[in-house]
Amino acid sequence: MLKNQVMKLFGIEYPIIQAPMAGGVTTSRLVAAVSNSGGLGMIGAGYLSPEQLREQVKEVRQLTSGYFGVNLFVPNEYRVKEKEVQAALERLHPVRSQLKIQSAEPVLPVYEKDLAIFHEQIQVVIDDKVPVCSFTFGIPSEEVIRALKEQNTILIGTATTVKEAIEVEKRGMDMVVVQGSEAGGHRGDFMEGSNESLIGLMSLIPQTVDSVGIPVIAAGGIMDGRGLMACVCLGAKAVQMGTAFLTCIESGAHPEHKAAILKSTEDKVVLTRAFSGKWARGIQNQFIAGMRGDENTLPEFPVQNALTQVIRKTAAAQNNPEYMSLWSGQSPRLAKSVTVEELIKDIMDEAKTILTAVQ
Amino acid sequence: MLKNQVMKLFGIEYPIIQAPMAGGVTTSRLVAAVSNSGGLGMIGAGYLSPEQLREQVKEVRQLTSGYFGVNLFVPNEYRVKEKEVQAALERLHPVRSQLKIQSAEPVLPVYEKDLAIFHEQIQVVIDDKVPVCSFTFGIPSEEVIRALKEQNTILIGTATTVKEAIEVEKRGMDMVVVQGSEAGGHRGDFMEGSNESLIGLMSLIPQTVDSVGIPVIAAGGIMDGRGLMACVCLGAKAVQMGTAFLTCIESGAHPEHKAAILKSTEDKVVLTRAFSGKWARGIQNQFIAGMRGDENTLPEFPVQNALTQVIRKTAAAQNNPEYMSLWSGQSPRLAKSVTVEELIKDIMDEAKTILTAVQ
Numbered sequence: 001m002l003k004n005q006v007m008k009l010f011g012i013e014y015p016i017i018q019a020p021m022a023g024g025v026t027t028s029r030l031v032a033a034v035s036n037s038g039g040l041g042m043i044g045a046g047y048l049s050p051e052q053l054r055e056q057v058k059e060v061r062q063l064t065s066g067y068f069g070v071n072l073f074v075p076n077e078y079r080v081k082e083k084e085v086q087a088a089l090e091r092l093h094p095v096r097s098q099l100k101i102q103s104a105e106p107v108l109p110v111y112e113k114d115l116a117i118f119h120e121q122i123q124v125v126i127d128d129k130v131p132v133c134s135f136t137f138g139i140p141s142e143e144v145i146r147a148l149k150e151q152n153t154i155l156i157g158t159a160t161t162v163k164e165a166i167e168v169e170k171r172g173m174d175m176v177v178v179q180g181s182e183a184g185g186h187r188g189d190f191m192e193g194s195n196e197s198l199i200g201l202m203s204l205i206p207q208t209v210d211s212v213g214i215p216v217i218a219a220g221g222i223m224d225g226r227g228l229m230a231c232v233c234l235g236a237k238a239v240q241m242g243t244a245f246l247t248c249i250e251s252g253a254h255p256e257h258k259a260a261i262l263k264s265t266e267d268k269v270v271l272t273r274a275f276s277g278k279w280a281r282g283i284q285n286q287f288i289a290g291m292r293g294d295e296n297t298l299p300e301f302p303v304q305n306a307l308t309q310v311i312r313k314t315a316a317a318q319n320n321p322e323y324m325s326l327w328s329g330q331s332p333r334l335a336k337s338v339t340v341e342e343l344i345k346d347i348m349d350e351a352k353t354i355l356t357a358v359q
Numbered sequence: 360m361l362k363n364q365v366m367k368l369f370g371i372e373y374p375i376i377q378a379p380m381a382g383g384v385t386t387s388r389l390v391a392a393v394s395n396s397g398g399l400g401m402i403g404a405g406y407l408s409p410e411q412l413r414e415q416v417k418e419v420r421q422l423t424s425g426y427f428g429v430n431l432f433v434p435n436e437y438r439v440k441e442k443e444v445q446a447a448l449e450r451l452h453p454v455r456s457q458l459k460i461q462s463a464e465p466v467l468p469v470y471e472k473d474l475a476i477f478h479e480q481i482q483v484v485i486d487d488k489v490p491v492c493s494f495t496f497g498i499p500s501e502e503v504i505r506a507l508k509e510q511n512t513i514l515i516g517t518a519t520t521v522k523e524a525i526e527v528e529k530r531g532m533d534m535v536v537v538q539g540s541e542a543g544g545h546r547g548d549f550m551e552g553s554n555e556s557l558i559g560l561m562s563l564i565p566q567t568v569d570s571v572g573i574p575v576i577a578a579g580g581i582m583d584g585r586g587l588m589a590c591v592c593l594g595a596k597a598v599q600m601g602t603a604f605l606t607c608i609e610s611g612a613h614p615e616h617k618a619a620i621l622k623s624t625e626d627k628v629v630l631t632r633a634f635s636g637k638w639a640r641g642i643q644n645q646f647i648a649g650m651r652g653d654e655n656t657l658p659e660f661p662v663q664n665a666l667t668q669v670i671r672k673t674a675a676a677q678n679n680p681e682y683m684s685l686w687s688g689q690s691p692r693l694a695k696s697v698t699v700e701e702l703i704k705d706i707m708d709e710a711k712t713i714l715t716a717v718q
Contacts, residue, residue: 161625161626162624162625162626162692163624163626180559180561181540181557181559182558182559182561182562193626194626196626196629197625197626197628197629197689198540198557199541199625199626199689200539200540200541200559200560200561200579200580200689201559201560201561202539202541202559202560202561202579202580202581202586202589202590202689202690203541203579203580203625203688203689203690204625204689205585206582206583206585206586206690206693207625207690207692207693210692210693211692220559220561220562221559221561221562222561223565224565226564226565226592226593226594227561227565227593229589229592229717230561230588230589230590230592230593231561231589232717233585233588233589233592233713233717234585234586234589235585265521265522266520266521266556266558266562266563266566267520267521267522267552267553267555267556267558269556270555270556329562330556330558330559330561330562330563331561331562331565331566333521333566333569333570334565334566334569354592355717355718358588358591358592358714359714
């Protein structure tokens with residue numbers, strides 16, 4: 001495989017990007033291991049404070065001299081609806097009781113505060129000259145894009161439909177990650193109606209490649225050399241893999257989360273709004289099952305996320321996977337407990353074998 | 360690409376199967392053109408009477424000396440719930456008025472009758488020594504499988520999850536079509552809970568290939584050489600393409616149906632139970648939009664199908680796409696109005712170009 005423009009821009013040997021999973025998964029050790037093994041490591045900074053982000057960027061730089069990136073959540077305006085919140089809290093009460101949670105009711109998020117934090121995160125990316133910055137849940141403002149481009153930061157948008165990818169290009173991003181319906185974690189849709197589409201990569205990659213001029217990076221269900229080669233055939237310049245790196249030794253995912261993926265099957269992976277108010281894909285557990293009937297009436301992101309935070313934290317502390325958010329893509333049968341170096345070597349070896357076999 | 364076992368068994372030059380679309384799409388001309396162009400043509404016989412099937416098999420044989428196949432729907436027991444039917448009829452009444460339908464209320468289906476017709480269809484396949492027979496909505500009985508195998512008919516099951524594919528193999532089918540969430544038309548799920556999974560091909564193909572010994576055929580969103588090569592990389596031995604053949608010159612799809620696909624985009628393609636009572640993927644129109652709120656309370660297949668038949672037929676006669684079932688996979692942007700021969704040539708040319716490019 002010849003070096004394509006994405007690999008050249010990132011200075012990487014293989015067209016493999018580690019998905020920026022938020023919530024403690026992307027430890028500095030994981031990010032650096034990916035960059036040191038020929039891929040691009042990404043810090044999932046969506047939930048990090050500016051100080052934590054600055055600290056982690058420093059830490060990653062001590063562990064690798066390679067390129068790496070940061071992913072940020074673009075804040076979207078939301079309204080805290082008192083009635084909805086009360087109903088959700090009542091709905092969550094039995095879970096709190098079951099986990100013996102004594103703490104006071106959660107503090108609700110404030111949009112203006114989220115936006116201020118986002119701008120501070122951007123300032124860290126600028127100050128520390130982070131080489132790559134990707135965005136989820138939307139496209140940042142013109143000012144933010146201009147400021148980052150002045151630093152030569154490579155900008156990546158996230159899209160779940162061709163229309164979103166076209167918008168990402170129009171607004172000046174350098175590349176676009178297309179997130180197939182197979183992907184684990186939060187859906188990255190940001191345009192009206194996109195959320196219903198749930199387009200699989202077999203459809204999403206070629207239709208996007210035909211419609212935009214910027215490089216397309218594929219994400220969703222890709223776990224090995226077969227997935228990498230398939231995405232390359234469909235026209236993607238690189239793949240972004242989440243679940244495959246989540247179960248790696250270096251990942252900071254909770255041991256119960258890793259274990260749940262390693263023993264799961266494709267039909268146990270479902271979409272739910274119960275944890276955060278935004279649709280996300282993870283392994284079915286008691287929490288999701290219990291909230292099934294309320295999926296459409298829960299508060300929106302990040303309100304529901306704030307309401308369930310103590311539940312997720314307590315469940316993690318109690319090693320109880322039934323109330324943790326066990327994000328996973330649709331290919332859990334292909335997950336392995338290996339080092340990042342082994343994973344990337346296996347992927348590239350398999351890709352080479354396929355290339356020989358299809359001749 | 361070397362000839363694989365599927366191509367050898369089918370005596371075909373290219374690993375391309377035309378999906379057996381029911382409802383008049385798979386004319387003898389279409390089926391024969393596919394077989395004459397190096398692929399495998401399939402008669403979508405789900406809604407054909409035994410007499411019609413016998414007639415079409417004869418017709419196809421007059422147009423091609425190549426292999427071809429027949430697809431049948433395996434009947435599943437259902438109950439006609441009087442209240443549900445009444446509610447659905449009331450729901451459909453404004454649509455009937457709008458289309459000026461004067462006919463009496465529809466005749467409801469009877470499971471025992473469906474089963475008798477299925478056995479007669481099987482008898483046609485046996486009598487006429489049809490070389491290939493595939494099944495949707497389930498796996499036929501042991502007796503049926505044995506009778507077909509005695510005639511050396513190659514049997515293909517349809518699966519939407521790895522678990523269903525394992526069951527298809529266990530019950531003695533020779534191959535399995537895995538239907539990704541991208542696929543147009545009816546979902547082929549038949550095991551409890553499968554319907555919720557909606558697994559994309561990027562996840563479904565490799566996990567199935569690892570779990571069964573029989574050849575895996577991929578279906579869903581595949582439209583060109585890129586899709587073919589991607590599926591081969593993921594481990595599929597052939598692809599089954601529906602929408603790509605539906606818009607071909609030789610297809611019997613309604614001109615308004617073809618036109619709707621040719622101008623549609625990926626985000627307009629939705630899942631609905633409104634037409635038949637079974638989840639199916641098609642282009643959003645007024646009928647689907649109007650039934651949105653009732654999706655989960657409609658009678659099951661084939662009851663709802665019987666209730667809407669006159670609506671679909673009348674809309675077709677009136678050239679009104681807003682009340683027809685416009686089945687389509689998630690890749691409508693890749694659909695073309697070409698002959699079958701051109702389509703297959705384009706696919707194979709593109710596949711060869713990709714093979715050279717990825718070196």
